[in-house]
Amino acid sequence: MIKQSSKISLFFKKHQKSLVFWGFLAPALLAFVFTIIIPFFLGLYYSFTDWRGFGTPEFIGFENYIRLFTAGGNESIRFIYSLIITFVFAAINIVLLNIISFSLALLVTRGLKFQNFYRVGFFLPNLIGGIVLGYLWKFIFNNVVPDVTLLASGESFLMLADRNTAILGISLTWGWQYAGYLMMIYVTAIQNIPQDIVEASEIDGAKFMQRIRHIMLPMVAPAFTVTLFLTLINSFKQFDVNFALTAGGPSTEFQGLSLWGTKLISMYILDTYQVSLRPALAQAQAVIFFIVLTLISIIQVQYNKRKEIEA
DSSP: OHHHHHHHHHHHHHTHHHHHHHHHHHHHHHHHIIIIIHHHHHHHHHTTBOOOSSSOOOBOTTHHHHHHTOTTOHHHHHHHHHHHHHHHHHHHHHHHHHHHHHHHHHHTTSOOTTHHHHHHHHHGGGGSOHHHHHHHHHHIIIIIHHHHHHHHHSSOOOGGGSHHHHHHHHHHHHHHHHHHHHHHHHHHHHHTSOHHHHHHHHHTTOOHHHHIIIIIHHHTHHHHHHHHHHHHHHHHTOOHHHHHHTTTOSEEEETTEEEESSOOHHHHHHHHHHTSOOHHHHHHHHHHHHHHHHHHHHHHHHHHHHHHHHO
């Protein structure tokens, strides 16, 4: 008995680091498996069935996927339009949001008085929930903006009444929330630039824009890789601001079919599940969404990594 106890004690001493490591990792790993891995493979299975949320699903192969890409089909037209409008939304955010965030980072790293206060102020909107933020800006777009444009030009302008300006409104709202978060990433990258290089460029007569182009941009290239990735991923996953601000409206026409003009892909998938009551088809849409987003993310990261090496 004593010999057996000593063997156990020796085993624990020998593997102490590994046991502590897996002991701390196990809760997070189990949570990841049960909330991400298992649901993903269940969803993948259901996408090949006629599952309606109850009963025993029947395997139907690629029928759901074929339905989503059948030329002329209403479901196909709505799904493809939702993907297109999400791509447009992501493209606007990638350009607009990163320009604003980098500009804010330059502003709060120039040694201004109260610059830490400015950093907190720019970051603060990121702490507001997307639903609350959406309703807040909906009030601004529907009440404040029309009154301002009426006083300025004599005509009242409803930003959310048109598909194109409504998409821009979602981008502005989400950008107001998210710009401060990306700004902090850029601030960290800018602060890591060796000051002797910046000072040497100033002595050589380099102007501010020249320093940005030839020193800052190449040296913060890894930050651009991160921020572009985050912007891309979160643009495609956008739901709460979209739901609260426009709820998918206003209506528009695409290939002769009337549909929701600003229903981004995440909201469209949820509506397929909850409103149309077609969970299997929604799972197929989610799988396609996952594949598209994964491919785009890999391409974007690889492209930016090559640019980092060139810089």
